[in-house]
Amino acid sequence: MTEIKTQVLVIGAGPGGYSAAFRCADLGLETTIVERYSTLGGVCLNVGCIPSKALLHVAKVVEEAKHIEKAGIFYEEPKIDIKKIAEYKSGVVKKLTGGLDAMAKMRKVNHVQGYATFLDEHSVEVALTNSDEKTKITFEYCIIAAGSQSSKMSFIPHEDPRIWDSTDALEVKEIPKKLLILGGGIIGLEMGTVYSTLGSQVDVAIRGEQLMTGTDADIIKLYTKANSNRFNIMSKTQTQSIIPKNEGVYVEFKGENAPKEGILYDAVLVALGRSANGNKLGLENTNVEVNEQGLIKVDNQLRTKVNHIFAIGDIIGQPMLAHKAVHEGHVAAEVIAGHKVFFEPKQIPSIAYTFPEIAWAGMTETEAKKAGINYEVSTFPWSASGRALASDVSNTGMTKLIFDKDTHQLIGGALVGENAGELLGEISLALEMDCDAEDIALTIHAHPTLHESIGMAAEIFDGTITDLPNAKAVKRK
C-alpha cells in the first residue's frame, strides 16, 4: 500500500470540500482532497444545484414562449429533443467542474480519486477508484465533507428503473406520461416543474397539507394557486404500496384525501429528503461523534469531538445547502490556519427555483411567532408593481418583510414570484447588516424594478408608502 502524508486532508469534493481545500491551500497549508468521483464539485455541481437549474432554464423558456400569446406573439408547439436537453445540461456541468479541476491544480491541491475510510484519528485508507490498490493517507488535520444522499425507504422497490431519485430524474432519459412525485420538498417540485413543462402529467403526494413544509403559509398559498394546473397535489396522502408491473408502477395510497383506487405511473420520483453519509466512513475507529442518522456533531468552529478533525456541509445537518457548506468550509480552513473565527451566520437563505420562485431568509413568520417576538409583517403585493405588471408576473408575486416591532430591525423576509431568488440577495445583506426598516425604506431603489418591492415593503412598516394606501397615515378630520 502506498502512503501519502499531508497537512490537511479533505474528504469529499462537494461545495464544502473543495471550498475548504482551496481556502486551506490559499492559507499556505499543504492540502490533499479525496473524492471517489473523477470530477470535483460533489452533488451540487454534478447531480444537484447546477444540472437542475440548467433544466429549469430550458423549461422557463418554453413557458415564456407560451405566455407571450397574451401579448399577441404566437409560437408553434415546441419540438422537444431530450437528448439535446441532456447535452445542454451536461455541457453546463462540464464547464464548471473543469474550472474546479484547473483551480485545484493552480493551488497545488492534490486530488486522490478513491473512497476514504478512517483507520484511526490520524489516517485513512483510500480504496482507489480506478484500480484494486489502496493508499494510506496520514494527516495532521482532517475536514470531513462527505455530504449526503437521497433517502431510501424499505417499502420502495428502488431497484426498479422506473423508481427514480433526483439523480435519475436529472438524466432526462425519457419524459414519462404520468409521473408521481413522493414528497413536496424543493428538489421534488423543481424536477416536477421541469417534467410537467416537458409534457408529463405530474401527481405530487404529500403527507401534510402544505408543500415545502416550514415555509410561511401565505407564500405557499400563492405558489400553490399558480401551480394548480401544473400539479395534481394530493395532500394528506401517504403511499401504501408500490408494485412494479409490466405496464407501469402501480401505487396505492392511504390517508384523508388519498385516491381510493391505485394509480399506474410510468415513473415515480422519490424525493423524501436526504440522509447524511456519516455512518459510511469508518468513524467508529475514531472518537468523532456520529448519530444514527449519519450526522456528525460539531461546535461553532466546525470541530468534532476530536480536536484536529472538522466536519462541514450536509454531513453536519440542516439546512442541506451548498452555500452553507461553502461558508463552513472557509471557517474550518481558517480555524486550522490559526484564525479566531466562528460559524455564526445571522441568516442562511433558501430558494426554491420553481415557477414562480420562492425565496426566504432569516426568520419565517411562523418562527417569529413561535419565538414570542413582538413582530410586524409588511407585505407588498406585486399587483401594485409596474415592473411586475409589465412582465406579466403581477398575479403570482409578493414581497414580505418581518420586522421586530420594538427595535424596527428586519428579522426575516420572503418572496414569491419571478426571480425571487435573485431579489433575496438584498434581504440577506440587510439581515447580515442588522438593517432596520428605515435603512431599507430610505435606500433609493431603481424604478421600475421588482427589487423596489423590498423598499416599498419597508416603507409600509415605516409608514411612508405612497404606492399603496398608507395604513399609518395621519388621519385628517
Ligand SMILES: Cc1cc2nc3c(=O)[nH]c(=O)nc-3n(C[C@H](O)[C@H](O)[C@H](O)COP(=O)(O)OP(=O)(O)OC[C@H]3O[C@@H](n4cnc5c(N)ncnc54)[C@H](O)[C@@H]3O)c2cc1C
Ligand atoms: C437535485 C438537487 C438539487 C439541489 N439544488 C440545490 C440548490 O439549488 N442550492 C443549494 O444550495 N443546494 C442544492 N442542493 C443541495 C446541495 O447539492 C448540497 O447541499 C451540497 O452539495 C452539499 O455539499 P457538501 O460539500 O456537503 O457535500 P456533497 O456535495 O454531497 O459532496 C460530498 C462528496 O463527498 C464524496 N464522498 C462521500 N464519501 C466519500 C468518501 N468516503 N471518500 C471519498 N469521497 C467521498 C461524494 O462522492 C461527494 O462528491 C441540491 C441537491 C440536489 C440533490
